[in-house]
Amino acid sequence: MTDRPHVVIVGGGFAGLLAAKGLRRTPVQVTIIDRNNHHVFQPLLYQVASAAVEAGEIARPIRSVLRHQKNTSVVLGDVTRIDPAARRVTLADGATFGWDYLVMAPGARHSYFKHPEWEILAPGLKSVEDAFEIRTRILLAFERAERAPTAEDRHRHLTFVVVGGGPTGVEVAGAIAEIARYALKRDFRHIDPRHANILLLEGGPRILSSYPERLSEKAREALRKLGVDVRTEALVTSIEPGLVTAVGWKIPTDTVVWAAGNVASPLLGMLGAPLDGAGRVIVTPECTVPNRPDIFVVGDGGAFTHDARYKVLPGVAPVAMQQGRYAAREISADVAKRPRKPFRYIDKGQLAVIGRARAVAEIGPFKLSGFPAWFVWIFIHIAYLIGFGNRLIVMIRWGISYITFERGARLITEAWRPEVGQTGGRAGGQ
Amino acid sequence: MTDRPHVVIVGGGFAGLLAAKGLRRTPVQVTIIDRNNHHVFQPLLYQVASAAVEAGEIARPIRSVLRHQKNTSVVLGDVTRIDPAARRVTLADGATFGWDYLVMAPGARHSYFKHPEWEILAPGLKSVEDAFEIRTRILLAFERAERAPTAEDRHRHLTFVVVGGGPTGVEVAGAIAEIARYALKRDFRHIDPRHANILLLEGGPRILSSYPERLSEKAREALRKLGVDVRTEALVTSIEPGLVTAVGWKIPTDTVVWAAGNVASPLLGMLGAPLDGAGRVIVTPECTVPNRPDIFVVGDGGAFTHDARYKVLPGVAPVAMQQGRYAAREISADVAKRPRKPFRYIDKGQLAVIGRARAVAEIGPFKLSGFPAWFVWIFIHIAYLIGFGNRLIVMIRWGISYITFERGARLITEAWRPEVGQTGGRAGGQ
Numbered sequence: 083m084t085d086r087p088h089v090v091i092v093g094g095g096f097a098g099l100l101a102a103k104g105l106r107r108t109p110v111q112v113t114i115i116d117r118n119n120h121h122v123f124q125p126l127l128y129q130v131a132s133a134a135v136e137a138g139e140i141a142r143p144i145r146s147v148l149r150h151q152k153n154t155s156v157v158l159g160d161v162t163r164i165d166p167a168a169r170r171v172t173l174a175d176g177a178t179f180g181w182d183y184l185v186m187a188p189g190a191r192h193s194y195f196k197h198p199e200w201e202i203l204a205p206g207l208k209s210v211e212d213a214f215e216i217r218t219r220i221l222l223a224f225e226r227a228e229r230a231p232t233a234e235d236r237h238r239h240l241t242f243v244v245v246g247g248g249p250t251g252v253e254v255a256g257a258i259a260e261i262a263r264y265a266l267k268r269d270f271r272h273i274d275p276r277h278a279n280i281l282l283l284e285g286g287p288r289i290l291s292s293y294p295e296r297l298s299e300k301a302r303e304a305l306r307k308l309g310v311d312v313r314t315e316a317l318v319t320s321i322e323p324g325l326v327t328a329v330g331w332k333i334p335t336d337t338v339v340w341a342a343g344n345v346a347s348p349l350l351g352m353l354g355a356p357l358d359g360a361g362r363v364i365v366t367p368e369c370t371v372p373n374r375p376d377i378f379v380v381g382d383g384g385a386f387t388h389d390a391r392y393k394v395l396p397g398v399a400p401v402a403m404q405q406g407r408y409a410a411r412e413i414s415a416d417v418a419k420r421p422r423k424p425f426r427y428i429d430k431g432q433l434a435v436i437g438r439a440r441a442v443a444e445i446g447p448f449k450l451s452g453f454p455a456w457f458v459w460i461f462i463h464i465a466y467l468i469g470f471g472n473r474l475i476v477m478i479r480w481g482i483s484y485i486t487f488e489r490g491a492r493l494i495t496e497a498w499r500p501e502v503g504q505t506g507g508r509a510g511g512q
Numbered sequence: 513m514t515d516r517p518h519v520v521i522v523g524g525g526f527a528g529l530l531a532a533k534g535l536r537r538t539p540v541q542v543t544i545i546d547r548n549n550h551h552v553f554q555p556l557l558y559q560v561a562s563a564a565v566e567a568g569e570i571a572r573p574i575r576s577v578l579r580h581q582k583n584t585s586v587v588l589g590d591v592t593r594i595d596p597a598a599r600r601v602t603l604a605d606g607a608t609f610g611w612d613y614l615v616m617a618p619g620a621r622h623s624y625f626k627h628p629e630w631e632i633l634a635p636g637l638k639s640v641e642d643a644f645e646i647r648t649r650i651l652l653a654f655e656r657a658e659r660a661p662t663a664e665d666r667h668r669h670l671t672f673v674v675v676g677g678g679p680t681g682v683e684v685a686g687a688i689a690e691i692a693r694y695a696l697k698r699d700f701r702h703i704d705p706r707h708a709n710i711l712l713l714e715g716g717p718r719i720l721s722s723y724p725e726r727l728s729e730k731a732r733e734a735l736r737k738l739g740v741d742v743r744t745e746a747l748v749t750s751i752e753p754g755l756v757t758a759v760g761w762k763i764p765t766d767t768v769v770w771a772a773g774n775v776a777s778p779l780l781g782m783l784g785a786p787l788d789g790a791g792r793v794i795v796t797p798e799c800t801v802p803n804r805p806d807i808f809v810v811g812d813g814g815a816f817t818h819d820a821r822y823k824v825l826p827g828v829a830p831v832a833m834q835q836g837r838y839a840a841r842e843i844s845a846d847v848a849k850r851p852r853k854p855f856r857y858i859d860k861g862q863l864a865v866i867g868r869a870r871a872v873a874e875i876g877p878f879k880l881s882g883f884p885a886w887f888v889w890i891f892i893h894i895a896y897l898i899g900f901g902n903r904l905i906v907m908i909r910w911g912i913s914y915i916t917f918e919r920g921a922r923l924i925t926e927a928w929r930p931e932v933g934q935t936g937g938r939a940g941g942q
Binding site: 302 | 666667668703707737741742744745759763764
């Protein structure tokens, strides 16, 4: 350690990683802590879950991303305590880190609305492990259906329920439908994967509720054409082994994907700051804890309520990226004795992809759907991946799967179980 | 009565009516008995049920159809007894008719597979009354959904289950989907009729099982695109008020249409002839009861097992029409002392219509789907209707609804309950 100010960043997701990168030329010492060794390009996780790309193509070791950044050290560890009075972070192994600036970017986890027992039956999609788990379940379901002794078993195995009609739910449901309709079409003898039942259950009145209504309807229509049965106002009331219940429907299924709700990392409760209902810190216009200009909360963990257009900024990658960069800039301003400026979100629009060559997008005044929206989606994601190293392989793979409808990453692997129940919560950026 | 031979025809459906018409120049006396006063163009009944045409446009009084046929009298009555030894038919009101020739064309009713209690919950589609009942239920369901106090009620009202994936089931499901997607689209404020759930449940491995497999798959795809959720191998195991159960799924619904099975009229049991499992008389190659050349059984009531292509001829309009005409020809041959010839079915192909401008057809070596099949369907039906009197009105109505997607016949009427439970069965041609 030097006498330069010490910046501790908790979480290596978009927000944390961009905060670290933003400080590369600032005379500070940076420590970035994550409980996973890798950063994940989360918007494409559903592609791993649906066997379109390999995990390695969208995840990269944080250490290697920051390899050339001399003022930064990467720590693999699990944050268990944060002491704002002593300005100190403690890891599970007892190591402590004092801070001059703390950038909290611990991300969010799934919220099961007071039903934590649902997690094992209905995994969410936040980490590479989650994606593997879901991929395994989906592919195994088809295998089991092929060998099912009764029609009832066959129906149960071939029924896929996605809970939650946000972008993740829409993307996952669309991806499962594509697997069933195209990728696996000719692979089985006793079943026709195209006859799979894919249900997307949304508790609210429409899917993609943060989008304009017209795009919600377009998305619903595109999903329907892909073979996804979309149900709105369909609150799930029970998930048991082999059975989902929603608005009176009893749906026998072995494969449920949870995309319905988030709750921020429990670490945020240790900051002594006001939290909202989803466990997020209600931050100042400078993305900091009230009266603690040294503690930034960025990404999914912060509730930013100072935007003209949004009541609370959504938990999406662009917000996390811009806030991470913003925190770095304000710390640099402090160091340079320049005044801080409030955070302003530059809304580049919203995008959700529905299978191959279909998407819906809202970009400024433009509302796109179908192929144009999908093209924009590809373009933006490739552009982001460029800074990320794997662009060529992913592009080639996408090109191939676009032409052939094949899925390259269809190995069924022993699932990497996420470490459920660890008391310290998930300090990682996933 | 004269000393001409007396032909008694039981049933005024396609088979009975064409038998009567075929005898118009034969020196016989004809009595045609039906418990309804009208003949129904049954292939279009589903159009009445789905509010596309008015009942009057596809039904005509038998009396008026046979108005100019001097040798024929029409009797409105309910056949309760048939005495083959005495060659006598008895009606509910005690009237009797002796015969030289008996043409049995009593049609079939729905079979509820040992669950007669399902009939009230899941009406079938055999008569105009049935069609009204189903139309009323469908239209009321949308009205109820509009006023539903909870999401659960709304889902139940907006869920339509059609049981049975034969041509009738396919046509009804497609028609309901069209009502929901096009006709009612803008009529409600609190619900979006397009979000209705329409399920077609088929117990066997594919819908339209008498068609080539490729067309079954085309039909399934066309239904899916219309928003019908097709489930095969989905045997219904229970129908209760508000709930259908099939392969483990519990589907809350108030509107179930039965199109799953037929059983022939119980009158056929009085002929002293061998019956098959569906209650049909196993007829000779001349469509007669064995050893009773005076008793013809034509249409749905006969099991004709002497065709090279079909194990048993299907219960469709072309078979009924050809057999009715055949019976008339053979009776004429007897009268003219010419020898009889065995019945030969001329297969003109199969057609099923899936909503507006979509259909599947098998015509000789040709397998059509989509618009061409639909065009053939229209052409054939208009051609048949030409002999029937209402061609112009129906054509105009179809033209209008094709262009506007509107349904003209959307009045909710007090349902005409079919006379369920009448012991004598239904002697009518429905």
